[in-house]
Amino acid sequence: MDNVPIPVDPAVLDAVAQGSYYAPHSVLGAHLGDGSVTVRTVHHLADSVEVVTPGLTVAATHERGGVWVAVLPLGEVPDYRLRVTYGDQATLLDDPYRFLPTLGEMDTYLISEGRHEQLWTVLGAHVKRYTGPMGDVNGVAFAVWAPNARAVRVVGDFNFWDGTATSMRSLGVSGVWEIFVPGVHVGARYKFEIQGPGGNWFQKADPLARATEVPPSTASVVTDRFHEWGDDAWMEARPGRTPHTRPMSVYEVHVGSWRQGLGYRGLAEELIPYLRETGFTHVEFMPVAEHPFGGSWGYQVTSYYAPTARYGTPDDFRWLIDQLHQAGIGVILDWVPAHFPKDDWALARFDGTPLYEDPDPLRGEHPDWGTYVFNFGRREVRNFLVANALYWLEDFHVDGLRVDAVASMLYLDYSRKDGQWRPNQYGGRENLEAIQFLQEANATAYRRDPGIVMVAEESTAWPGVTAPTSGGGLGFGMKWNMGWMNDTLRYIREDPVNRRWHHGELTFSLVYAFSENYVLPISHDEVVHGKGSLYAKMPGDDWQKLANMRVLYAYQWSHPGKQLLFMGQEFGQQQEWAESYSLDWWLLDEDRHRGLQRLVSRLNQVYRSEPALWDDDYTGFEWIDASDGDHNVISYLRKGPDADGQQRVLVCVANFAGTPHEGYRVGLPFGGEWEEILNSDDESFGGSGVVNVGPLLAEPVTWNGRPASVELRVPPLGAVWLAPRAH
Incomplete structure (x- = not known):
């Protein structure tokens, strides 16, 4: 029996001792030799080390630079522990280097191919348990993609931020580094310590961290999922839903400033009753992925897989979504795959090279935001982002993603001057790799998670944003209608006496309203950066401002498209929104x-109950009169099925003049009795009470090219909705 340890080159031992060797597991841990087992371990400054097995204990000898070695007279590798003594303190430890890789060959293959759709299950930090003759072993498996690193160590409060004894092994061409560290538990803080190609060491937060410290602290945090979902009914029904043919009225929320200090759980307690009272079908959260600077509102992300710790734990965020679903409210999350900040502890130059960012300086930096642009042409980077979308949809049950700044991804010359951008291979300005990424993300999300919705915030006339990828479209389900928003707000800011000269701004959206599947957004972007609140944009005194808002909302809710309103605008928030203050609830x-x-x-109550307003925008809209600019009035029909499958028609009349119109005749599609189902000037809404009481009998008087018509009281700065009277 050979009691001589398996030999190792002294230079390799030195590198192992320093934690700078790319394959530490080939040296450390237990290795079967000719009739014996060699065990090596790193313990700097230890007074003694012993290898303890179920049947014997063998003293190790110090070999070199903190590396200890023992030879076990055994013919196979046993379960073992290490008894390490410093002074008079002896501790029984497990050995991180006795465990097989926690990623399988299929995992590393899929990562290399950029096709691992559940990337978060193999990279990052994952709690694991192993069993053996000497008892269970609990710890955490760490894995990170850093293909250009010379060495990687995991450091944290579990090893006093000294990674020399927890250096990671390279898993070959996949670029992944991995180690299982026994004794690490949920809540442990950690980072990866990376040696770049130039030999310098630096620490990085985990790109796949699923929890983080509260900013401004920057460490990643080991977490696990303990939440037990209670939204089974919602999730079972979700695949059968088609958002396009369902009501969708979205309330956009910034978690930290709706009411400050609530956190995820407190928000659930107060927001859900409020949403039920106001009738919104969905809530859209501005980005919750971890971000160092609160003033970015979440749009400069450093940890794409971690809900921000400012408001609670990942399970707290799951609980919020769970409670929303149980209340019948859908959840949309803002997602920011276009760019990321340059913080040196995060994704930037992650392994010492441009890894996540495009290495081309004319493509890799965003001039407006001072951020890096993802390298959409690299398959592993696309995989990181596509899997991130799936992570929120699947691990957090989110029902949709609103993709931020799509235009900045589509155009190579976005916000760049001549000489600051490089054309694509065909000489064009389109970012072909970003297009491919968006198509892949959308197609994969819809394939894996039917019933969800992908929404583009895209501000240009790019064709086919919501067209299927099979036909060359980007594959989004919906797109924000920025044209409608800009034109409408420009119109509504005019004093009513001037609006006749701007009538086209009010009606132009219907020229292209059916070219895409649209969401009509009045979002946070319109009430920040000196733009003032929506209330402040309105002309006139307090009554007129609120009346303008009422008629605007009635117009918005009856216009083809889904609805989105930023928090506070539903009650006339007067101050411009600031993330550091709560809304003006005292109003x-x-x-x-x-x-x-x-x-x-x-509006939400009627909207949800009337399929004419959401079932099919294309066939469900007809102008009655788009040309009455002299009176600042527009009128139109909305059509859809009733409960019996028969066609139901609504008539919408909106008056943007500051004066009422008595006896205003409106053409109707048929005669009979009609009734007013909504009037934004009702006194209960703060209006002046110019309403139409009782049944309205349509006369056989041809008007607006219609066979029947009715004379209405049309209120000042007000809207009237009519429906056939039920008998």
Whole structure:
């Protein structure tokens, strides 16, 4: 029996001792030799080390630079532990280098191919348990993609931020580094210590971390999922839903400033009753992925897989979504795959080279935001982002993603001057790799998670944003209608006496309203950066401002497309939004502001109950009169099925003039009795009470090319919705 340890080159031992060897597991741990087992371990400054097995204990000898070695007279590798003594303190430890890789060959193959759709299950930090003759072993498997690194170590509060004894092994051409560290538990803070190609060491947060410290601290945090979902009914029904043919009224929320100090769980307690009261079908959260600077509102992300720790744990965020689903409310999450900040502890130059960012300086940096642009042409980077989308949809049950800044991804010359951008291979300005990424992300999301919705915030006239990828489209389900928003807000800011000269801005959206599947957004972007609140944009005194908002919302809710309103605008928030302050909830003590909120609740109530407003925008809209600019009035039909499958028609009349129109005749598609189902000027909404009471009998008077018509009281800065009267 050979008691001589398996020999190792002294230079390799030195590198292992320093934690700078790319294959530490080939030296450390237990290795079967000719009739014996050699065990090596790194313990700097230890007084003694012993290898303890179920049947014997063998003293190790110090070999070189903190490396200890023992030879076990055994014919196979046993289960073992290490008894390490410093002074008079002896500790029984497990050996990180006795474990097989926690990623399989299929995992590394899929990562190399950029096709691992559940990347978060293999990279990052994962709690694991192993069993053996000497008992269970609990710890954490760490894995990170750093293909250009010379060496990688995991450091944390479990090893006093000294990674020389927890250096990771390279898993070959996949570029993945891995180690299982026994004794690490949920809550442990960690980072990866990377030796770049130039030999310098630096620490990085884990790109696949699923939890982080509270900013401004930057360490990643080991976590696990303990939440037990209670939204089974919602998730079982989700694949059968088609958002395009369902009501979708979205309330956009910034978690930290809706009401400050609530956190994820506190928000659930207060937001859900509020959403039920106001009637929104969905809530859209501005980005919650971890971000170092609160003033970025979440749009400069450093940890794409971790909900920000500012408001609680990942399970707290799951609980919020779970409670929303159980209340019948869908959840959309803002997602930012276009760019990321340059913080040196995060994704930037991750392994000492441009890894996640495009290495071309004319493509890899965003001039407006001072951020890096992802390298969409690299398959592993696309995989990182596609899997991230799936992570939120699947691990957090999110029902849709609103993709931020799509235009900045599509165009190589976005916000760049001549000489600051490089054309694609065909000489064009289109970012072909970003297009491919968006198509892949959308197609994969819809394939894996039917019933969800991918929404593009895209501000240009790029064709086919919501066309299927099979036909060359980008494959989004919906697109924000920025044209409608810009034109409408420009129109509504005009004093009513001037609006006749801007009538085209009000009606132009219907020229292209059916070219894409649209969401009509009045978002946070319109109430920041000196733009003032929506209330502040409105002309006139307080009553007129709120009346303008009421008629705007009635127009928005009846216009083809889905609805989105930023928090606070439903009650007439007066101050410009700031992420560091709560909304002006005290305004609801004033009846006029409470009235605006009542109107939004009523709009949502009618909207949800009337398929004519959402079932099929293309076939469900007809102008009655788009040309009455002299009166600042537009009128149109909305059509859809009723409960019996028969066609139901609504008539919408919106008056943007500051004066009422008495006896205003409107053409109707048929005669009979009609009734007013909504009037934004109702006194309960804070209006002046110019309403139409009782049944309205349509006369056989041809008007607006229609066979029947009715004379209405059309309120100032008000909208009227009519429906055939039920008998």
